[in-house]
Amino acid sequence: MATLDAPRIVSSRRDMADSFTWVRYLETGGYNALRKALSMFPEDVAAQVDAASLLGRGGAGFPAGRKWSMLRRSAISYLVVNGDESEPATFKDHYLVERDPHQLVEGVIIAAYALQVTQAFIFLRGEFALGLERVQQALNDAYAHGALGSKIFGSDFSLDVVVHPGAGAYICGEETSLLESLEGKRGFPRIKPPFFPAVTGLYGEPTVVNNVETMSNLPWIINNGGAAFAALGAGRSTGTRLFALAGNVKNPGVFELEMVKNTFRDIIFDPALGGGLAEGRSLKAFIPGGVSAPWFGPDQLDTPLGQDEVGALGSMLGSGSIVVMDDASCVVRATWRITKFFSRESCGQCTPCREGSGWIERVMYRLEHGGGRMEDLDLLLDLCDNIAPGLSWPPQQTTICVLGPSIPSSVHSALSMFRDDFVAHVNHGGCPHA
């Protein structure tokens, strides 16, 4: 049975049709947190976020408080919010920007105050046309009511926020690539070190980059205190988190669950959540945290939804997206499609990723569509090993960013778990399901 008694922190307005409006937001406690934050010293606001132990909700799971403290000793120039949600089957930020844009905006203002930043950017993927409209409207409302602009709510703090549209590139979710894009260039990830935009960010100046969901947690944390947030969940995984459940389940969707207190079995099978698989179908495999993550099988169903719990089993909670594949789905086809995605989205800077992704995709294509050879199975592993030597987890990196080392995850998983399916494709001269 799923544990569903935790408060809804970021999705409290999910059942309200007008959740995105200024009026509804105010009626449900909106902007109280900002008023409270403005009455505190900036470093005390930051201390609450530290106390919450809020892990970044973008995918890497880096503690938000630590990201902030790297900068606290020097002046910070910019706050940039990463809303370039493009990891396949991840759709939680989409929910937040369309359904609760004011919560995001309030979170951004609170973060900007803690960091004493006077200009912030919200980078949203260009495909979120409605999300862009709603966030802009939320900003317009905030300006009109004194929550943005000069002397916010009569305080000494001033802030401008600009919503910035992306234009269709998965790689721009990588934070240094996002900054390049925000500077008006191709979205090429920057060479590391420096590892953190906190050191060298937008226009070479110290910049904090945080995810949309991370920002959306801040109003609740300020209202209720960091300790209340940290009391939820367990271990390093505190608070609640939005999980995006997709694939072969009866009831796919975005669910806010307390960290660690539920398992993959709960979210996939509980009638209040995923509702299980279609009648007569059984679970073949599932991806626990976006297509960059290694796959899990039925044996891992009882793993708790926590960052370290999933990490200990050789995968990651990543972007919070869970993809369910039933026994009627073809894992070779699924793997081919995932590698096709990476091949399309590789920015092309680094040879292992640029060449490797296309090569793997072509091999996967012929396995699925006919023409695959038995030696292709070893060839795939060899190619994967060239991109991420040793095929370990977390992967070894041969490229500037982590897109490259994400390519082998699905190929290696599918081949290890379902080698017979690959062999059947070779023997059949293509997909036996087709």
Add this chain to the structure above:
Amino acid sequence: MSHFRTDIRQRAEELVALYPRKRSAMLPLLHLAQEHDGYLSDEGIAEVAALTDTTPADVRGTASFYDMFHLEPVGQYVVGVCTNIACLLAGGEELLEHASRTLDCAVGATSSDEMFTLEETECLADCNLAPCVQVNHRYVRTTTPASFDAMIADLRDGRLDHEVPSHGTLIRVKRQGGLRVAKDEIAAERAQALAARTARADAAAAAAAAQEKK
């Protein structure tokens, strides 16, 4: 002489003013240019270059990196069907094939009446309603071949005009006013806040040291 209509030109100038550096307005300006011409025409690219203090080659080189920008004319409606993992498991590939038959054009091509361009997209982040379809980057929430055909008929007859504007992601994104915080005010404010914070930190450290002495 501006290539853009007066209203688009005005919005373009407002956009440039939102950023610390002009070039940062590149992507929104390209969206605007596309809204103006339906695609990125040579004239549109030249105007964006002038607005951002770059060259047309630089603008084209940047634009070609991004999937949403069209360097050649496209149909009035760009229909995107997702076939990525969640949609694949829900029949996205089959829906794309069906769309190709309905629109009588290949994936990536434009129909002969120049009304539709069909694209295979990567994940559109709406996976609970898979397979996902967007028209001009508006979700149209159609998942079956029958509802797809009905949606296309609606588009042809103009019944979806209110939901699916012609080109332009930003066409309804209207910012009221530019930046409000004066730059010199930013500098003064930040210096003041930092000084106050340093003073508080020093006071706390001194208090801690005094405590230790006792």
